Amino acid sequence: MSFSPRDFRDCLGQFATGVAVVTTRALDGTKAGITINSFASVSLEPALVLFSVDCRAATHDMFAGECTRFCINILRQEQQTLSDLFSSPGQNDWDGVTYRDDCHGVPCLSDSLATFSCKRHAIHDGGDHSIIVGQVQEIDLGKTGNPLLYYGGRYRGLDC
Ligand SMILES: Cc1cc2nc3c(=O)[nH]c(=O)nc-3n(C[C@H](O)[C@H](O)[C@H](O)COP(=O)(O)O)c2cc1C
Numbered sequence: 627m628s629f630s631p632r633d634f635r636d637c638l639g640q641f642a643t644g645v646a647v648v649t650t651r652a653l654d655g656t657k658a659g660i661t662i663n664s665f666a667s668v669s670l671e672p673a674l675v676l677f678s679v680d681c682r683a684a685t686h687d688m689f690a691g692e693c694t695r696f697c698i699n700i701l702r703q704e705q706q707t708l709s710d711l712f713s714s715p716g717q718n719d720w721d722g723v724t725y726r727d728d729c730h731g732v733p734c735l736s737d738s739l740a741t742f743s744c745k746r747h748a749i750h751d752g753g754d755h756s757i758i759v760g761q762v763q764e765i766d767l768g769k770t771g772n773p774l775l776y777y778g779g780r781y782r783g784l785d786c
Pocket of ligand 1: 645659660661662663664665677678679680682683684685686709712713714715716717776
């Protein structure tokens with residue numbers, strides 16, 4: 627390998643993405659979420675999407691294990707605090723987070739740009755990440771607004 631992990635990350639950072647929070651609920655009722663930018667569409671029919679989760683993340687074993695249903699919430703620019711909250715390690719404090727439960731009891735964040743309620747379709751080995759493929763069960767084209775973007779290792783808006 628002719629490049630360092632740092633150079634690799636810097637190169638990856640040149641790919642501008644949106645930001646999403648994937649939320650779920652454990653069998654004991656605990657709510658959990660993780661900020662991701664690895665969201666991608668996979669298939670239109672059937673409707674499939676994916677994200678990858680770090681094997682070292684506290685939520686990894688939930689998404690790869692008992693939590694077979696999850697919601698992918700695409701964030702608006704004004705929701706950066708949610709991105710910060712769900713990218714801090716460990717159990718997150720949901721006090722002050724507004725959400726609604728979907729028909730399977732999975733919390734979906736209010737006022738997101740769009741939400742995809744998913745049932746896990748497949749898990750693939752992705753090196754130090756697991757690739758979680760979800761079959762989309764419900765969609766909600768939420769509030770209109772500008773997306774929260776991530777580029778070059780920091781948050782951006784559409785204007786810069
Ligand atoms: C903009 C942004 C995008 C991120 N994308 C991912 C991702 O796609 N997959 C991932 O595993 N972690 C990603 N992270 C890091 C996780 O959000 C972070 O490691 C979080 O602390 C994991 O929480 P947990 O350990 O409680 O599960 C991202 C963080 C930020 C700020």
